[in-house]
Amino acid sequence: MGWNETARMSLEPRIRDDYDDRQVEAAHRVLxxxxxxxxxxxxxxxxxxxxxxxxxxxxxEMQARRxxxxxxxxxxxxxxxx
Numbered sequence: 001m002g003w004n005e006t007a008r009m010s011l012e013p014r015i016r017d018d019y020d021d022r023q024v025e026a027a028h029r030v031l032x033x034x035x036x037x038x039x040x041x042x043x044x045x046x047x048x049x050x051x052x053x054x055x056x057x058x059x060x061e062m063q064a065r066r067x068x069x070x071x072x073x074x075x076x077x078x079x080x081x082x
Contacts, residue, residue, distance in 0.1 A: 028078055037071040040064045044071065 031037050036044040045064040052063050 024078055028075075031071060031075060031078075037068060037075075040068045042068075044068075 031044075036042060039045075040061075041064070045067040048067040049060045049063050052059075054060055054063065
């Protein structure tokens with residue numbers, strides 16, 4: 001089982017059981033409607049890069065890509081919940 005599948009399995013029950021509809025909708029608004037994670041170059045992934053503060057360009061690109069992909073997977077789970 002890969003890391004992404006493990007992350008999905010750990011997030012799914014929390015989304016389904018721990019959050020009410022208002023919280024899910026608020027998160028959905030931030031992530032999709034406002035566009036914080038619309039692409040690798042969007043504000044959200046770039047803030048992850050800034051947080052890690054790596055000087056290596058390849059590492060920065062990997063961090064942005066990973067942040068973007070994880071949020072996209074989260075959004076899929078949120079859509080399934082809705």
